[in-house]
Each structure stands twice: as C-alpha cells, then as structure tokens.
Amino acid sequence: MLSNLTAQAPDKILMLIEEFKADTRQGKIDLGVGVYKDPQGVTPVMRAVKAAEHRIWETQTTKAYTGLAGEAEYRSALASMILSEVPADRLASVATVGGTGAIRQALELARLANPDVRVFVSDPTWPNHLSIMKFMGLPFTEYRYFDAATRGVDFEGMKADIAQAAKGDIVLLHGCCHNPTGANLTLDQWAEIAAILETSGAIPLVDLAYQGFGDGLDADAEGTRLIAARLPEVLIAASCSKNFGIYRERTGLLMALAENTAARDLAQGSMAYLNRQNYSFPPDHGARIVSTILTDEALRADWAAELEEVRNTMLGLRDQLATDLRDLSGSDRFDFIAHHRGMFSRLGATPEQVATLKTDAAIYMVGDSRLNIAGLNRDTVPILARAIIDAGI
Missing domain, CATH: 3.90.1150.10 (Aspartate Aminotransferase, domain 1)
Incomplete structure (x- = not known):
C-alpha cells in the first residue's frame, strides 16, 4: 500500500x-x-510565560483530559483579549492545535454548513492557506490585494473582487500584519469591506495570527472588532504562537459569532464534533499558560x-x-x-x-x-x- x-x-x-x-x-x-x-x-521564552509555567508546575495536580472544546477559562480570556466586549449570547469557541488548526477547523465548519462553499483569499496569502484548501478540495478564488507598484493594498481591486462572493461563501481576511506582504487595511477600509459583506451575505474568516506585532494589542484587533460588531456571522482563527512566543505549544482558538443563541449552540456543538474527529481533545499546556497570564494582573502587565x-x-x-x-x-x-x-x-x-x-x-x-x-x-x-x-x- x-x-x-x-x-x-x-x-x-x-x-x-x-x-x-x-x-x-x-x-x-x-x-x-x-x-x-x-x-x-x-x-526567547517570554518572562511571563516562564513565570506562568512555573506556577502551573507548582499547582497542577492532574494531566487528565480537558473538554473537547478546551478549557473555558482559556477560551474566555483569549476571546476577551481579541474582541474586548464579548457577545456571550452569540459566541461559540474551541481550542485548536495552533492557528493553523483553527484555520483548518474553520474551513471544515464552513463546509459542514455549506457543502458548496467557496473561499475568497488574498493574492498573495500565507501559502499554507492555499495548501490546506487544495488538500481539502475546497474551491477558492483569489482576490486582488497587493499592489506591486506601490507595495501597498490594491483596495479598489480588493473591493471589486470580494463583491463577487455570494451568500454562504467565505472571505478569508488577515486581521493585521498581512503575511506575506506587511501591507494592512486602514480602519476605514475595514468598514468598507464590512459593508460589502453585509450586502452579499458572505462570511468573513479573520486569520488573526499577529495581534500585538503591528500597532499594539488593541489597535491590531480594531478591524476584527469592527467586523464582529457589524456582521451577524463571523469566524475568527487566532494564534498565540507569535504574541506569546509559544510556537511549539500549538495554541490556537477558533471563534464563531452566530446570529442568535440557537445558532451559537449549533456552532458550538459542531465545532466540538470537529475537534473530536480531527484530534479529539485539544492540547492544554499552551492554553493554560495563556489563561494564567491573561487572568493575572501582574503577569499580564509584564507580558x-x-x-x-x-x-x-x-x-x-x-x-x-x-x-x-x-x-x-x-x-x-x-x-x-x-x-x-x-x-x-x-x-x-x-x-x-x-x-x-x-x-x-x-x-x-x-x-x-x-x-x-x-x-x-x-x-x-x-x-x-x-x-x-x-x-x-
């Protein structure tokens, strides 16, 4: 064989x-x-990460499984860092194997909800986006993004191409610090993208891998927060590899904002189901580091x-x-x-x-x-x- x-x-x-x-x-x-x-x-290993690991080592009494969705404290703390104001009645979330795992699970969830889903992705984008979609057999369309002459965003081309997405399609957006170009949308441009998606009914999937690496923790999340506030359905794939420096711990989060509580519960159950099919329980050590830091005032300030x-x-x-x-x-x-x-x-x-x-x-x-x-x-x-x-x- x-x-x-x-x-x-x-x-x-x-x-x-x-x-x-x-x-x-x-x-x-x-x-x-x-x-x-x-x-x-x-x-380097960040100071707060070392301190959090030491605390976990001293206090942890078991290595038993967590839930299929991961620890609630981690999911809540990271969602609060990303969204600031968390709409609990709309938010479903699961811990994932890194940000890459969050992207994969988001695409699996989209296909589960719509077998005919198409994905619109920036040209260029992180190569693994395309690799995952090709492996899954998902049809995708590239939208114009990088202007080779100005080394900035081809925003008019981007708008025209994203407007072709239909209800139920996915539009993959880089939340900040675009990989590979470094060229970012302004907040006003995020608002225009939100308006296009409101009209079309296409669903944004925000890949937020570098929060804190661009203009600051809150500034880097402004576009994602605007999208989350404006649209009824949003997927967000977050990674802790860069901003916490825990690359090898594979610590990610997939969030789904639903239109109402009933849809949120459906999404939560489906996301837990997908975790079970792919790797059962998500890894916990990195998630516990993150939640320890984010829920402790001194550690969070040092981080x-x-x-x-x-x-x-x-x-x-x-x-x-x-x-x-x-x-x-x-x-x-x-x-x-x-x-x-x-x-x-x-x-x-x-x-x-x-x-x-x-x-x-x-x-x-x-x-x-x-x-x-x-x-x-x-x-x-x-x-x-x-x-x-x-x-x-």
Missing part, C-alpha cells in the same frame, strides 16, 4: 531552513523562517510590556532599513518598509534577485521576496541594505 503513495512537493520555507543550516559562510542572514528573533538571533518591546524592536528595524535604503538609493522607493507592519514585508524583488542575495551575500529570504524583519538586528540592517542595492532591486 505505502508504495502507492505519491511523493509530495517539499515545503519551500522548510527547504530554505535546511539550505541556510548547510551554508558554512560566516555572517549569513536568515530572513526566511517566520519566527521572532531577538537581537542575539534567539527566539504586555515585553510584547511592546518586541513590537518596537521590529518598528525600529523597519525605520532603520528604510532610512539606509533611502540614503543608498537616493530615492524614497523603499519607504514602504517603514509603513508595513508585523514581521514581514515583500520587497518586490524578482526570484533571480532573491537568488543573487543568497549567492552573493548569504542572505536568505523566500523566493517571492518576503523578508522577516525580525531576522535582522541593528548590525545586519546595513549589510542587507547594501546587498539589496547591489542586487539591483
């Missing part, structure tokens, strides 16, 4: 990681993998302060890189880097130019020229800036 399997194409980012590891050159720079790194190149340090570090690197490139190029064509938010920006380089950066300067980034700002530090920014100019970008 196993000999009948078809070889799968390797993941390009994972291949890049292995290629980077094998490179023996001194001073090589990894801007490919999507994890936060401090100026020393380490993905929020460290998250601000992370955010401001990335903003400082953006400003430094944009300034260095302006000085070297004698133009403002790279100023978009300072305006983007989150870990990523898309440079707009060709695959050949990206290959030149790797070959000539040992600088690794994804082939579409997505670079991870958090892979830089103050010493490597000038090296990257010079390499970008030398590569003719």
